[in-house]
Amino acid sequence: MPSHDAPFDYESAVMACARGERHALRSLYERESRWLLGVALRIVRDPQQAEDVVHDGFVQAWQHAGTFDPALGSARGWLYTIVRHRALKAVRHPGRVISLAPDELARWSDAVQGDAEVEDRGLDAGSLERCLDRLEAPRRACVVHAFVDGFTHEQIAERLATPLGTVKSWIRRSLASLKECLA
Structure with missing residues (x-):
């Protein structure tokens, strides 16, 4: 597993996902999945459901990578936003699969991006x-x-x-x- 402290270009990885480069998704997953699992677990409070949320979040990120706009926030924050929003939806609507519309990402990105920025700045x-x-x-x-x-x-x-x-x-x-x- 890659070091979480090593520099990583999240924006380039998301842009590579938008071009269909699977290695970029794998890199994002290897780098962030365990942290995102923690975010999901705090919200859904069920390990299996948290794993499902993270998996679905990465699928959604892959499918909608082309909608990422760096002007709206960091790519890392965008990824955390997807997973956090999916976890909240899972708690609010158990048993329902809900996908996040790209325009909804902008509403949530500021809050979650703040968490990612804090960690990025050390x-x-x-x-x-x-x-x-x-x-x-x-x-x-x-x-x-x-x-x-x-x-x-x-x-x-x-x-x-x-x-x-x-x-x-x-x-x-x-x-x-x-x-x-x-x-």
Whole structure:
């Protein structure tokens, strides 16, 4: 398995997938599958279902690699977005196979791309924790519930007894604050 610390050109690999170069998909899989499995597992909480989510995510990435737009975010973030979104859909709609429309990727990429960028820049967990600690407790809880626990905005609103619009605003503003803090 390749070293996760070695430089890797994700954008070139995704572009190669768009050209039908299977070795690029294999390289992406070898490099990221275990990390993506962790993301999926945190959300679906079932090892077999998490493996299915990751597999389906790579199939989807292969099929839609031509839709990747570097202007919207990093290729690595795009890949994490696909898997995270598929995992969330699997939890929300058990037993249903749901494919992600390419235009939906743009909506999710900023949030997940932030996670990938933190790791790409070599920031440690302490930096993220320090920035999370700067958020007010309810806002921090919203971010953690959304991105660690995989809860929907509706589930977070119910759990925190807070209006849905407020939860959405808190998450959006908190992600902007985290991005600024980690910059």
